[in-house]
Amino acid sequence: MRTRPTSRRLTGVSAAAAAGVIALGGCGVGDAGAGGELSMATGSTGGTYYPLGGEIAEIWSQNIEGVNVSTQASGASVENMRLLDQGENELVMAINGVAASAVEGGAEFADDPLSNPDNVRFLGNVYPEVLQIVTTADSGIETIEDLEGKRVDIGPPGSGTAVAAEQILDAYGMSLDDIEAFDSTFEEAATKLGDGQTDAAFAILALPAGSIEQVATQNDIRLVDITGDGLDQLMEDNPSYSAMTIEADTYNGQTEAAETVTNWAALYTTADLDEETAYNLVKELYEGAGDIGHDVGGQIQLDTAVESQGPVQLHPGAERYYEEEGVLGE
Secondary structure, eight states, rough: OOOOOOOOOOOOOOOOHHOOOOOOOTTTTOOOGGGGEEEEEEOOOTTSHHHHHHHHHHHHHHHHHTTEEEEEOOEEEEEEHHHHHHHOSSSSEEEEHHHHHHHHOOGOOOOOOOSSSSGEEEEEEEEEEEEEEEEEOOOOOOOOGGGGGGGEEEOOSSSSSHHHHHHHHHTOOHHHHHHHHEOHHHHHHHHHHTTTTTTTEEEESSSSSSSHHHHHHHHHEEEEEOHHHHHHHHHHHHHEEEEEEEEESSSTTTTSOEEEEEEEEEEETTOOOOOOHHHHHHHHHHHHHGGGGGGGGOOOOGTTTTTTOTSSSHHHHHHHHHHHHHHOOO
């Protein structure tokens, strides 16, 4: 991974553009068309998006002339796509599968679609999101089917985790009616699981996830496999998923590997963001990833930037950078 002095600043945004900041909706966010003050929606404070988003925003703000990016906690993917559509944020982090549903009007967006799905633009992938279903060793839960009748945290409302939980249950012939569902933040879910208030929790997080590490320090944990016909059905219904293995000893006391699925955590904006700003954002993200202290910083790779892009159009500024770097090919 390439690194560079943090004092370097990209100068694609003029001082005049930087001065042209306007307030939108009383939130203090800026004119997306001209760089300036930008706001990025991330996720809950106990997840990966919030701290990682803060580091990315700092790198952008320090190294792109005329651009200052602030972040806010949110319900993550589903909520973020709506915030983007409503003009509340110029930038959002979201799971690629959720973004695909948003622009196509599927899943959580079927009954309440975006007002302008054609305006959404893809900037690039950040890191692979791993679906983890964690339980305690003494819960008696070994399979997805064993979740029936149990107390299960499915993730914060509006999160990609909550969407994935429903998709997985459906693939195994179940629904939320078959479990006692909770919708805690990842941090709260870890506390509840560790204290015995719940029996299992879904989480789409980077490996290793801090909230799961928290549970594993005081409890013997088990990761529930996603395999067999249910896995086949899940991937047939939702092609944005890829199968993967969580290696043994990823967490304290986790002695066996677990089979699961992954999506990409990605960055999205709108067609209103000017080309030069978008170009500088993606350039600084991938060339400055070595400065990110978060555990997933090393997973921010240019060669996977457009993997599983799905139906969301690539922003022209991002496209220009990827073409220059040979990522898109001929």
